[in-house]
Amino acid sequence: MRLLNRLLNFATRRRTDDRLREEIDSHLALQTEENLRVGMPPAEARRQARLKFGGPAAVRDAWQDERSLPYLEGFLLDVRYALRVLRKSPAFSLVALVTLMLGIGANVVVFGVLNAVLLKPLGVSDPASLYQLRHKQWTTGRLLTTSYPAFEDYQRRNTAFTALIGVYGYSAGRLRWRDGLLAVRGDDVTTNYFDVLGVEPALGRFFHDSDERSAPYLVLSDSLWRKAFHADPTVVGTKVEFDKRPYTVIGVAPASFHGAERFVWPDFWLPMSPTPSRSVIDVTVLGRLKPGVTPEWATDNLNAISAQLAKEYPETDDGQPLRLVHPGLLGDEGDVIRGFLYSVTLLALLVLAAACANLATLFAARTADRSRELALRIALGSSRGRLARQLLTEAILVSLLGGAAGLVAAHLIVAALNRSAAFRGALTVTVDSRVYLAGLVLTLASALLFGLAPAWQAGPKPKPRVRRFALRDILLGVQIAICTLLVTGSLVAVRGMVSALHVPLGFQPQGAMLANVDLSESSAKPAAILAAMRGLPGVTTAGTINRTPFTGGLHGVPVFRPGTTEFKLQNSVLAPYVFSTSPGYLDAAGTRLLAGRDISEHDTAATPHIAVVNQAFARRMWPGMPPIGQRFLLISTLTEVVGIAEDGKYHDLQESPQPAAYIPVSQSDSNSTVFVVRSRRTASEMAATLRQALGSLAPNAPISVKDWSDDVASQLFPARAATVALGAMGLLAAMLSVTGIFGMAAYTVSRRKKELGIRVALGARKTQVMTAAVGRPIVLLGVGSLLGLFSGVFASRLLNQIVYQANPRDPVVVGGAVLTMALLGVAASAIPAVRALAVDPSRLMRED
Amino acid sequence: MLMLVSQMTVPQGTLALMVLKTLDVLGPQHGYGIARRIEQISGDLLSVNQGTLYPVLLRLEQEGAVASDWGPSENNRRARFYRLTRTGHKLLATETHDWEQTAAIIARFFHVKAEDLA
Numbered sequence: 001m002r003l004l005n006r007l008l009n010f011a012t013r014r015r016t017d018d019r020l021r022e023e024i025d026s027h028l029a030l031q032t033e034e035n036l037r038v039g040m041p042p043a044e045a046r047r048q049a050r051l052k053f054g055g056p057a058a059v060r061d062a063w064q065d066e067r068s069l070p071y072l073e074g075f076l077l078d079v080r081y082a083l084r085v086l087r088k089s090p091a092f093s094l095v096a097l098v099t100l101m102l103g104i105g106a107n108v109v110v111f112g113v114l115n116a117v118l119l120k121p122l123g124v125s126d127p128a129s130l131y132q133l134r135h136k137q138w139t140t141g142r143l144l145t146t147s148y149p150a151f152e153d154y155q156r157r158n159t160a161f162t163a164l165i166g167v168y169g170y171s172a173g174r175l176r177w178r179d180g181l182l183a184v185r186g187d188d189v190t191t192n193y194f195d196v197l198g199v200e201p202a203l204g205r206f207f208h209d210s211d212e213r214s215a216p217y218l219v220l221s222d223s224l225w226r227k228a229f230h231a232d233p234t235v236v237g238t239k240v241e242f243d244k245r246p247y248t249v250i251g252v253a254p255a256s257f258h259g260a261e262r263f264v265w266p267d268f269w270l271p272m273s274p275t276p277s278r279s280v281i282d283v284t285v286l287g288r289l290k291p292g293v294t295p296e297w298a299t300d301n302l303n304a305i306s307a308q309l310a311k312e313y314p315e316t317d318d319g320q321p322l323r324l325v326h327p328g329l330l331g332d333e334g335d336v337i338r339g340f341l342y343s344v345t346l347l348a349l350l351v352l353a354a355a356c357a358n359l360a361t362l363f364a365a366r367t368a369d370r371s372r373e374l375a376l377r378i379a380l381g382s383s384r385g386r387l388a389r390q391l392l393t394e395a396i397l398v399s400l401l402g403g404a405a406g407l408v409a410a411h412l413i414v415a416a417l418n419r420s421a422a423f424r425g426a427l428t429v430t431v432d433s434r435v436y437l438a439g440l441v442l443t444l445a446s447a448l449l450f451g452l453a454p455a456w457q458a459g460p461k462p463k464p465r466v467r468r469f470a471l472r473d474i475l476l477g478v479q480i481a482i483c484t485l486l487v488t489g490s491l492v493a494v495r496g497m498v499s500a501l502h503v504p505l506g507f508q509p510q511g512a513m514l515a516n517v518d519l520s521e522s523s524a525k526p527a528a529i530l531a532a533m534r535g536l537p538g539v540t541t542a543g544t545i546n547r548t549p550f551t552g553g554l555h556g557v558p559v560f561r562p563g564t565t566e567f568k569l570q571n572s573v574l575a576p577y578v579f580s581t582s583p584g585y586l587d588a589a590g591t592r593l594l595a596g597r598d599i600s601e602h603d604t605a606a607t608p609h610i611a612v613v614n615q616a617f618a619r620r621m622w623p624g625m626p627p628i629g630q631r632f633l634l635i636s637t638l639t640e641v642v643g644i645a646e647d648g649k650y651h652d653l654q655e656s657p658q659p660a661a662y663i664p665v666s667q668s669d670s671n672s673t674v675f676v677v678r679s680r681r682t683a684s685e686m687a688a689t690l691r692q693a694l695g696s697l698a699p700n701a702p703i704s705v706k707d708w709s710d711d712v713a714s715q716l717f718p719a720r721a722a723t724v725a726l727g728a729m730g731l732l733a734a735m736l737s738v739t740g741i742f743g744m745a746a747y748t749v750s751r752r753k754k755e756l757g758i759r760v761a762l763g764a765r766k767t768q769v770m771t772a773a774v775g776r777p778i779v780l781l782g783v784g785s786l787l788g789l790f791s792g793v794f795a796s797r798l799l800n801q802i803v804y805q806a807n808p809r810d811p812v813v814v815g816g817a818v819l820t821m822a823l824l825g826v827a828a829s830a831i832p833a834v835r836a837l838a839v840d841p842s843r844l845m846r847e848d
Numbered sequence: 849m850l851m852l853v854s855q856m857t858v859p860q861g862t863l864a865l866m867v868l869k870t871l872d873v874l875g876p877q878h879g880y881g882i883a884r885r886i887e888q889i890s891g892d893l894l895s896v897n898q899g900t901l902y903p904v905l906l907r908l909e910q911e912g913a914v915a916s917d918w919g920p921s922e923n924n925r926r927a928r929f930y931r932l933t934r935t936g937h938k939l940l941a942t943e944t945h946d947w948e949q950t951a952a953i954i955a956r957f958f959h960v961k962a963e964d965l966a
Contacts, residue, residue: 019928020902022926022928023879023902023927023928024899024902026878026879026880026921026925026926026927026928027878027879027880027883027898029925030878030880030921030925030927031880031898033923034884052897052898053897053898053899054897054898054899054900055897055899056899058899059897059899059900059902059903062900062902062903063902063903063906065903066903066906066907066910
């Protein structure tokens with residue numbers, strides 16, 4: 001009732017002051033009459049009546065507060081006043097807005113990515129109980145876990161999981177529908193896949209355990225359905241051809257479901273046709289833990305089974321211990337990705353903290369400038385609390401505006417990210433309610449951070465005046481320390497990027513093109529095409545390989561010493577990557593042949609089996625012996641080493657030197673072929689020429705041609721992302737420190753103009769004036785930078801999460817950071833210093 | 849001046865109770881009348897700016913404890929008269945009860961002696 005009245009009064013803002021005024025008048029009149037009656041002179045009677053009544057203004061205020069909603073009213077007043085103040089100093093407002101926009105925008109983008117990668121659950125039911133089985137050691141980085149028979153054994157024997165799912169994530173082939181032919185890749189999965197993950201189809205149905213194993217059913221992903229089937233709702237029941245075998249489309253997955261990996265989105269799912277051999281390890285195993293079972297207990301359970309299997313099948317099962325990870329982040333890459341994202345988030349928060357320190361300095365300086373206005377308001381009866389509220393309102397208003405601008409900027413950046421090659425089809429960052437909430441929290445938190453400093457200055461109790469600029473000095477120092485840390489971080493990242501770019505790959509992607517031709521339905525022979533390619537204008541060399549490095553799904557093939565009869569994994573010496581290549585591949589790829597000879601035309605199926613091996617292979621197989629002429633058993637075939645090639649990277653950039661062997665395609669049963677063509681012409685010219693040539697050589701065969709450099713670039717994505725992220729933060733931090741130092745120096749100069757003028761008039765030398773004007777910011781810069789450098793050294797673990805082998809103690813980095821900060825300091829204090837030197841005492845004296 | 853030292857300020861809410869009681873005893877009154885009466889009863893021990901009464905009156909009115917209307921004063925001036933409503937009577941009763949109870953408890957504490965507790 002009372003609140004309703006108040007709300008009503010507030011809303012209508014009825015000016016019923018009249019009633020109070022009339023009441024006061026009548027009250028005073030009555031009192032005056034009374035006073036007259038006791039014999040006071042009329043003037044005294046009126047005066048006494050007023051004194052007894054008290055200040056009518058105060059009464060009116062209290063009355064008004066009682067009538068309406070005083071806080072809301074005061075708040076609106078504050079907001080209106082704050083807007084007016086901000087409009088009055090547009091430069092200040094703009095600087096504050098832009099600073100906040102950058103700080104909050106950067107955080108929202110980083111949080112958006114963090115949200116998309118880590119926080120948003122996979123599109124499956126109860127993701128918390130879903131685990132992926134991983135080997136403890138030698139398959140680090142490889143996703144495959146077990147052979148299919150072993151998978152079945154685990155499924156039957158374990159007591160920890162409600163169900164296990166088998167996935168083979170490297171299924172790829174051509175999908176033919178009507179006249180269209182499309183290269184697709186997806187997952188072969190066990191029939192319980194969708195039921196265990198708890199996903200419902202968007203269209204049609206999924207396959208279930210009750211369905212026949214390896215039934216020719218195909219489930220489309222939402223994106224494939226849209227891309228290849230034009231979102232045709234009648235697609236269910238359609239016959240398609242995949243890998244030249246007939247399949248029936250039985251359903252379409254919901255748009256939110258992309259399998260159990262966040263970065264690899266399958267185009268389709270089909271029931272797995274199990275490989276019966278125990279020696280073919282091609283199943284990735286996921287499992288749903290029974291309620292109440294701990295992951296530790298489940299791991300023990302699995303390892304017991306693993307040990308049993310090793311006993312039962314000593315030839316194939318090696319009893320590798322297993323462990324459980326949450327699926328989604330490429331198995332073990334999860335730790336790296338998590339570390340990276342959390343560290344970047346931390347750095348982004350540091351940027352925001354620096355921005356807040358910057359703004360706090362600005363606001364505090366402005367409050368000091370407005371001290372005359374504030375004093376006037378206090379003299380007019382405003383309480384200090386009220387003033388503090390006013391200043392805080394200004395801060396919140398600025399931060400809300402800045403936060404809104406930051407969100408808009410973040411939206412644009414996120415949209416650009418989603419369009420970028422690295423994210424497309426692999427990750428979509430959405431700005432959802434959680435991101436908005438984070439943005440709002442950050443905005444308000446920063447408002448409090450930088451708004452409290454001036455509000456505290458104006459606050460209720462008069463402060464013991466320690467030193468006038470103490471707070472501002474500390475803020476600037478903190479800001480510079482943070483900025484130095486971030487600049488150090490960016491430099492470390494750039495160094496990391498440079499070294500990543502210079503990691504020897506073992507081949508030269510620059511100037512080489514890759515042509516993928518599906519010859520399975522064509523009569524053309526690879527050798528003939530290769531010969532024709534070598535004849536193309538501009539082509540220097542060409543060769544073929546079954547699979548280029550960094551294309552995923554690579555796994556080691558066990559090799560044995562000659563004379564081995566039992567081909568068990570334990571007896572193998574090495575498990576090198578084996579590539580089937582044509583003569584001339586090494587030359588075309590730019591891989592150096594260090595000794596011996598390359599594969600030649602004379603190596604055929606009829607001649608003895610030979611191989612070119614890399615240094616790592618030779619070193620580990622025959623340490624200290626000349627490798628050429630040595631023999632080894634590769635899948636029970638005696639093979640002689642004829643050449644040594646340089647080491648390289650095959651699966652990923654981070655791997656330690658791995659053994660590899662190149663065998664002639666004529667002596668292998670490999671049927672996939674990638675042409676590697678090196679030329680002197682530009683990539684686009686060459687791509688067109690190759691397409692044209694291949695089109696006539698192998699008509700109707702699906703062709704894809706790409707620049708090898710582009711292909712490799714995706715491998716550098718983490719290093720590049722780190723560099724961009726840290727570079728952006730470093731740049732933001734640098735901008736903030738420039739504005740911070742500039743603001744401080746400029747403020748000092750403008751405040752002390754008169755004093756400087758007097759000093760000049762009294763004969764101060766230029767250096768003395770300079771010291772007075774910009775000495776303090778420079779000292780702060782030095783102290784802050786030192787602190788930042790030290791914290792950089794201590795934060796090397798943090799940086800290590802982001803940059804491979806980060807070393808903030810690297811002299812180049814330290815020197816670079818010092819130089820950067822010094823340049824920033826000079827740049828930022830130059831203008832105020834010049835202004836200080838230009839002080840004209842005679843003119844200053846005449847001013848006020 | 850000596851008076852000032854022994855004058856006490858009005859605790860929160862007490863003024864409202866005094867207003868209610870005054871209206872209860874004297875019937876409808878204007879603001880000045882209520883102020884005078886409170887002064888008289890408290891025997892000048894209480895220093896209160898008479899103006900502070902009006903926000904209290906407004907609050908009581910918004911709570912529905914009093915109602916007000918314009919009317920002629922004793923010497924035919926226009927003044928706003930306040931009277932207790934039914935809610936006001938109830939409020940006064942509970943408040944009085946609460947006060948007496950509090951006062952009684954406090955009084956007991958004041959009169960207690962060391963030997964009483966032994």
